[in-house]
Amino acid sequence: MAESRSRYDEKLALVLRTAASIFADKGYHQASIRDLSRATGLSLSGLYYCFSSKEELLFLTPDHCFGPILENLEELLTGVDEPRERLRLLIDNHLRFFVGNMKEMKVLSHEAESLSGEYRRRVNAKKKRYTDLCMEILAALSPAESTAALRTATFSLFGMMNWIYNWYRPDRDEPVDRLADRMCRLFLEGYLAGGALEPRPRDAGGSTDESGPSIWRR
Amino acid sequence: MAESRSRYDEKLALVLRTAASIFADKGYHQASIRDLSRATGLSLSGLYYCFSSKEELLFLTPDHCFGPILENLEELLTGVDEPRERLRLLIDNHLRFFVGNMKEMKVLSHEAESLSGEYRRRVNAKKKRYTDLCMEILAALSPAESTAALRTATFSLFGMMNWIYNWYRPDRDEPVDRLADRMCRLFLEGYLAGGALEPRPRDAGGSTDESGPSIWRR
Amino acid sequence: MAESRSRYDEKLALVLRTAASIFADKGYHQASIRDLSRATGLSLSGLYYCFSSKEELLFLTPDHCFGPILENLEELLTGVDEPRERLRLLIDNHLRFFVGNMKEMKVLSHEAESLSGEYRRRVNAKKKRYTDLCMEILAALSPAESTAALRTATFSLFGMMNWIYNWYRPDRDEPVDRLADRMCRLFLEGYLAGGALEPRPRDAGGSTDESGPSIWRR
Amino acid sequence: MAESRSRYDEKLALVLRTAASIFADKGYHQASIRDLSRATGLSLSGLYYCFSSKEELLFLTPDHCFGPILENLEELLTGVDEPRERLRLLIDNHLRFFVGNMKEMKVLSHEAESLSGEYRRRVNAKKKRYTDLCMEILAALSPAESTAALRTATFSLFGMMNWIYNWYRPDRDEPVDRLADRMCRLFLEGYLAGGALEPRPRDAGGSTDESGPSIWRR
DNA sequence: AATGAATGAGGGTTCATTCAT
DNA sequence: CATGAATGAACCCTCATTCAT
Numbered sequence: 001m002a003e004s005r006s007r008y009d010e011k012l013a014l015v016l017r018t019a020a021s022i023f024a025d026k027g028y029h030q031a032s033i034r035d036l037s038r039a040t041g042l043s044l045s046g047l048y049y050c051f052s053s054k055e056e057l058l059f060l061t062p063d064h065c066f067g068p069i070l071e072n073l074e075e076l077l078t079g080v081d082e083p084r085e086r087l088r089l090l091i092d093n094h095l096r097f098f099v100g101n102m103k104e105m106k107v108l109s110h111e112a113e114s115l116s117g118e119y120r121r122r123v124n125a126k127k128k129r130y131t132d133l134c135m136e137i138l139a140a141l142s143p144a145e146s147t148a149a150l151r152t153a154t155f156s157l158f159g160m161m162n163w164i165y166n167w168y169r170p171d172r173d174e175p176v177d178r179l180a181d182r183m184c185r186l187f188l189e190g191y192l193a194g195g196a197l198e199p200r201p202r203d204a205g206g207s208t209d210e211s212g213p214s215i216w217r218r
Numbered sequence: 219m220a221e222s223r224s225r226y227d228e229k230l231a232l233v234l235r236t237a238a239s240i241f242a243d244k245g246y247h248q249a250s251i252r253d254l255s256r257a258t259g260l261s262l263s264g265l266y267y268c269f270s271s272k273e274e275l276l277f278l279t280p281d282h283c284f285g286p287i288l289e290n291l292e293e294l295l296t297g298v299d300e301p302r303e304r305l306r307l308l309i310d311n312h313l314r315f316f317v318g319n320m321k322e323m324k325v326l327s328h329e330a331e332s333l334s335g336e337y338r339r340r341v342n343a344k345k346k347r348y349t350d351l352c353m354e355i356l357a358a359l360s361p362a363e364s365t366a367a368l369r370t371a372t373f374s375l376f377g378m379m380n381w382i383y384n385w386y387r388p389d390r391d392e393p394v395d396r397l398a399d400r401m402c403r404l405f406l407e408g409y410l411a412g413g414a415l416e417p418r419p420r421d422a423g424g425s426t427d428e429s430g431p432s433i434w435r436r
Numbered sequence: 437m438a439e440s441r442s443r444y445d446e447k448l449a450l451v452l453r454t455a456a457s458i459f460a461d462k463g464y465h466q467a468s469i470r471d472l473s474r475a476t477g478l479s480l481s482g483l484y485y486c487f488s489s490k491e492e493l494l495f496l497t498p499d500h501c502f503g504p505i506l507e508n509l510e511e512l513l514t515g516v517d518e519p520r521e522r523l524r525l526l527i528d529n530h531l532r533f534f535v536g537n538m539k540e541m542k543v544l545s546h547e548a549e550s551l552s553g554e555y556r557r558r559v560n561a562k563k564k565r566y567t568d569l570c571m572e573i574l575a576a577l578s579p580a581e582s583t584a585a586l587r588t589a590t591f592s593l594f595g596m597m598n599w600i601y602n603w604y605r606p607d608r609d610e611p612v613d614r615l616a617d618r619m620c621r622l623f624l625e626g627y628l629a630g631g632a633l634e635p636r637p638r639d640a641g642g643s644t645d646e647s648g649p650s651i652w653r654r
Numbered sequence: 655m656a657e658s659r660s661r662y663d664e665k666l667a668l669v670l671r672t673a674a675s676i677f678a679d680k681g682y683h684q685a686s687i688r689d690l691s692r693a694t695g696l697s698l699s700g701l702y703y704c705f706s707s708k709e710e711l712l713f714l715t716p717d718h719c720f721g722p723i724l725e726n727l728e729e730l731l732t733g734v735d736e737p738r739e740r741l742r743l744l745i746d747n748h749l750r751f752f753v754g755n756m757k758e759m760k761v762l763s764h765e766a767e768s769l770s771g772e773y774r775r776r777v778n779a780k781k782k783r784y785t786d787l788c789m790e791i792l793a794a795l796s797p798a799e800s801t802a803a804l805r806t807a808t809f810s811l812f813g814m815m816n817w818i819y820n821w822y823r824p825d826r827d828e829p830v831d832r833l834a835d836r837m838c839r840l841f842l843e844g845y846l847a848g849g850a851l852e853p854r855p856r857d858a859g860g861s862t863d864e865s866g867p868s869i870w871r872r
Numbered sequence: 873a874a875t876g877a878a879t880g881a882g883g884g885t886t887c888a889t890t891c892a893t
Numbered sequence: 894c895a896t897g898a899a900t901g902a903a904c905c906c907t908c909a910t911t912c913a914t
Binding site for chain 1: 245247248328332366367369370371373374375376377378379380381382384385386390391392397400401403404405406407408409411
Binding site: 546550600615618 | 681683684763764768802803805806807809810811812813814815816817818820821822826827828833836837839840841842843844845847
């Protein structure tokens with residue numbers, strides 16, 4: 001019994017891992033269930049025994065990833081009050097998971113908006129919880145002058161961290177702990193030094209076209 | 219002759235503008251040529267008179283976007299030697315284009331890797347030129363201790379800026395010049411203050427598992 | 437042993453009853469074995485312990501229906517010689533079964549031709565026996581001038597009766613004994629008054645296009 | 655221009671005719687678009703150029719049939735006031751179309767309930783108009799004592815006529831005009847003689863179990 | 873110059889059925 | 894006895910693309 005449960009779980013894990021890899025490589029919509037069938041060696045209908053639709057598969061993939069990130073972080077933060085240390089833990093935890101599961105995280109970043117309905121709601125709820133946690137830490141670090149400013153800072157940090165699936169190569173770049181350290185200091189110093197303060201006054205006569213030139217409609 | 223040339227150009231411009239919008243909304247692969255046909259009012263075969271394949275269309279879209287960014291930046295930088303100001307100009311230019319053409323830029327970030335062959339080569343060449351320019355500026359700002367460190371800094375900056383299509387909403391967030399200003403100071407202060415220096419020594423016995431825990435294989 | 441036999445019979449009866457209901461609701465081909473599995477609470481493989489194929493299931497359903505109709509009728513007719521009364525009994529018996537088992541009878545009428553091979557042969561044999569019995573009664577009522585005329589009369593009667601699954605609603609229409617009575621008199625009077633006689637001469641020059649206008653080929 | 659229009663129409667007509675035939679032979683749900691592709695020699699996607707879904711195809715098939723029946727009948731009835739003659743025209747028209755387009759009419763009778771939404775609504779509207787017309791004629795023939803009685807008579811007539819796709823074989827049965835004549839007299843005499851009157855009182859002590867024995871639940 | 877008509881390849885999904893356990 | 898897991902075949906439908914006109 002435990003045997004057969006374990007067998008099924010192993011297979012499910014294989015399917016999810018492979019799916020994440022394929023989704024990451026080709027993108028969710030480009031990836032076909034037939035690709036997954038070929039890559040796992042399972043039949044088409046055998047796959048549908050594990051999940052009920054391609055969309056559910058997309059949901060399962062990053063959802064199984066996101067849970068651990070959050071849980072692990074909340075555990076790490078327990079008993080730590082110093083905001084700088086809390087931020088360091090968040091960044092370290094985040095990058096560790098991203099580098100360790102780059103494919104899954106790319107899917108999470110890239111394809112989550114392809115979800116709909118309940119799936120979308122659940123993924124968004126977790127994302128929001130995570131984002132809120134980060135915002136709290138930043139707010140504790142330095143009094144942000146506005147919500148908009150806090151948003152800019154928060155998403156700048158996430159952008160910095162999440163972007164790594166576009167460039168990070170383990171064989172060529174720094175190991176993840178140095179990466180985390182560097183990003184941590186980069187963001188922290190910048191944020192404390194002024195990133196969170198009101199912007200300096202612009203030079204008089206500077207461009208006031210806020211939206212910038214439209215390329216197509218110029 | 220000039221007449222018909224102009225007619226053709228008008229039509230091509232309409233097609234490219236509409237395509238960029240559709241690609242940005244639905245993603246390149248989800249968008250069908252039929253969608254484009256419906257949205258432009260042109261027939262399927264009429265469209266193929268303007269471009270030779272869907273992939274060419276994808277190439278044209280961000281290519282027309284990227285050109286202006288680079289050209290505009292190179293013009294702005296002419297005669298400016300001070301590295302801090304050069305960086306400020308790059309960030310400002312970048313964000314202006316991104317906010318002003320968010321849909322196209324999303325395609326550029328998201329779908330460029332769907333290109334193949336010659337198309338891919340040409341887009342990558344431009345990206346590399348742009349990246350190299352940014353690296354030079356950063357290198358001039360502060361002596362990076364290693365290529366890897368410079369890469370981390372450069373792509374942290376790009377991540378910060380490019381991520382905005384995931385969160386920036388003109389009606390809710392800061393106008394683009396304040397956004398640029400804030401990101402500029404955030405990065406600059408962080409980079410100069412230590413983001414570019416060697417990381418502080420880690421606690422002895424710290425984790426050396428560089429790849430972090432794997433979620434699936436734990 | 438008797439115990440387990442009885443258990444099996446109970447299960448079989450449940451399966452057949454449920455199957456008849458599902459077939460009637462959705463149609464034989466639309467109904468899936470999974471539907472049956474869900475509706476009975478039995479597992480897929482558990483079902484296949486009761487029958488060997490979906491087709492057998494279709495066979496069993498109307499076959500269990502048709503038996504009682506025939507047997508009951510033959511019993512009722514025993515000792516009754518008067519043709520009018522015999523016809524009345526047939527109609528009454530037929531409608532009672534149809535109204536009482538509308539779902540099953542719809543399957544019988546609708547889907548029996550989906551059977552093949554031996555299954556089909558057996559159902560057809562019973563149908564033929566039933567049809568022949570009706571024809572005999574009609575022939576005894578009035579000397580039909582031709583086989584074709586007798587066929588027309590017989591199948592007109594069956595059409596009249598079998599059609600009810602298309603329109604009869606117990607809560608809205610007459611109770612079944614009045615229905616039977618009305619149909620009986622309708623058919624009987626019509627049949628005796630002339631439905632069985634040679635048709636009156638058609639107007640000279642009348643249409644001789646026997647097949648009528650073809651809608652598609654006109 | 656007229657040429658190409660005619661070409662497309664010819665093809666559409668071929669598709670509809672073939673579809674009706676296949677639907678009639680195998681049933682709507684059993685018939686696959688691939689069957690239609692094989693039978694017409696057109697490619698799968700070529701077919702979808704003619705219609706937009708299988709359900710639309712099912713709608714088109716009998717809808718194209720039902721229009722002519724109604725229109726033709728209404729034309730025939732113009733200027734004819736005598737109810738018996740009106741009924742005769744209805745029956746004659748109905749049977750002509752049914753015999754001439756037996757496959758399509760089988761689909762109409764058998765499969766119309768597989769339609770959904772707007773398709774279903776439109777087919778039902780036409781059916782109702784036709785049914786109402788028939789009821790009016792019957793009501794004019796003899797004062798029915800109740801709506802239920804009128805319904806019974808009307809649907810008995812339709813059952814008689816529609817059932818023919820189950821048994822009528824042109825090479826073996828009477829030609830359609832004799833068939834029409836016979837059914838007309840059968841129904842007319844029966845209806846006038848008493849089918850429309852109140853049923854005679856039942857023998858005292860007769861069965862009052864209106865729903866008849868349930869086969870499965872006895 | 874421009875299009876209506878057509879196509880082959882492939883998409884996600886469901887089905888009746890089997891078989892090791 | 895009974896089932897969970899698996900399968901091959903087939904389903905309806907959409908796609909980018911072409912070609913005669």
